[in-house]
Amino acid sequence: MENYYGFENGITGNELYQKGIKQASNLEIDLLKEEVVKISHLNSNFLVHTTNNQIESKVVIIAIGNQKKHLDIDGLNKFEGRGVSYCAICDGFFYRNKDVVVIGSGTYAISEVNDLLNIANNITILTNGNKPPDFRADNVSIISKPIKLVRGNTKVEEIEFDDNSSIKTDGIFIAQGVAGVTDLSKKLGLIIEKNSIVTNKDMETNIPGIYACGDATGGLLQISKAVYEGTKAGLSAIKYLNNRR
Ligand SMILES: Cc1cc2nc3c(=O)[nH]c(=O)nc-3n(C[C@H](O)[C@H](O)[C@H](O)COP(=O)(O)OP(=O)(O)OC[C@H]3O[C@@H](n4cnc5c(N)ncnc54)[C@H](O)[C@@H]3O)c2cc1C
Known part of the structure; x- marks a missing residue:
């Protein structure tokens, strides 16, 4: 970080992060x-699902940045909306009793698999060359080979691996890495534009009680903007909580 006020010699992102965490701990x-x-709805509150916990909350401020996810698999883009999905809870019912694959290998991928368990017939986790997750269920198998391409006519039909072997499938769910802005937004029903969460000037989203700030809302990708929006989101959240009392 070269241009943030007060750091005349710059500061690495990690250093700035550690300082913030220390400051929060001190408080x-x-x-x-x-x-x-x-993140799901729970009556008039929200349930934040993490790796090992479920936390109920009256408000949520989404400040997860906006890391671009890019999966370089031939043919994948062509089938978006025609067998390629980014949200199991939103699109899972299209695949009732069908065979699907989930591309990913982390906690987020397993969460997507769990949402498909009682809907799809067989689920195959494709790690695309990454370490396989420690996960077992009757109708779930894991293939760790790198993926070469996706094939089909009007919709997804087959996936071919680097070693030229292939499997048939009815649908592909992309769940690589950690859940990002679009992943969380789609499940909650947040409005997104150009992969960023839409807010008003008070950092309110279209769902009362959910706020977003920083890179997650797009526009200028700078710390100064993230700090301003974080402050604004915090103040708006306090106002919202006070009004609910
Ligand atoms: C190489 C580089 C150089 C830069 N240089 C500058 C600069 O000189 N000046 C400047 O102003 N800006 C700079 N920026 C931009 C700046 O880093 C961002 O604008 C700023 O960090 C945005 O803050 P944020 O809090 O919105 O998101 P982030 O800083 O990206 O923080 C998001 C946090 O959320 C976490 N997270 C993400 N997903 C999840 C999840 N599912 N569950 C839990 N946690 C999650 C991430 O691990 C991360 O810790 C630079 C960016 C890069 C990449």
Whole structure:
């Protein structure tokens, strides 16, 4: 980080992050270092699903940055909406009793597999060359080979691996890496534009009680903007909580 006010010699992203975490700890703010895989509605509150916990909350501020996910698999883009999906809970019912694959190998991929378990017939986790997850279920198998291409006529039909072997499938769910802006937004029903969460000037999203800030809302990708929006989101959240009392 070269241009953020007060650091005349620059500071690495990690250093700045560690300083912020230390500052929060000093203020005795609870800190849970876990990956968020899903946020769902729970009556008038929200349930934040992490690797090992489910946390109920009246408000949620989404500040997860906006890491670009790119999967370089031949043919994948061509079938978006025609057998390629990014949200199991949103599109799973299209694949009732069908065979699907989930591309990914982390906690988020397993969360997507869990959402498909009682819907799809057979589920194959494709790690695309990454380490296979430690996960077992009757109708789930794992293939770790790198993927070469996706094939089909009007919709996805087959996946071919680097070693020229292939499997038939009715649908592909992309769940690589950690859950990002579009992944969390689609499941919650947040409006997104150009892969960013849409908010008003008070950082309110279209769902009361959910706020977003920083790179997650797009626009200028700079710390100064993230800090301003984080402050605004915090103040809006306090106002919302006070009004609910
Ligand atoms: C190489 C580089 C150089 C840069 N240089 C500058 C600069 O000089 N000046 C400047 O102003 N800006 C710079 N930026 C941009 C700046 O880093 C961002 O604008 C800023 O960090 C955005 O802050 P944020 O809090 O919105 O997101 P981030 O800083 O990206 O923080 C998001 C956090 O959420 C976590 N997270 C993501 N998904 C999940 C999940 N599912 N569950 C739990 N946690 C999750 C991430 O691990 C991360 O810790 C640079 C960026 C890069 C990549």
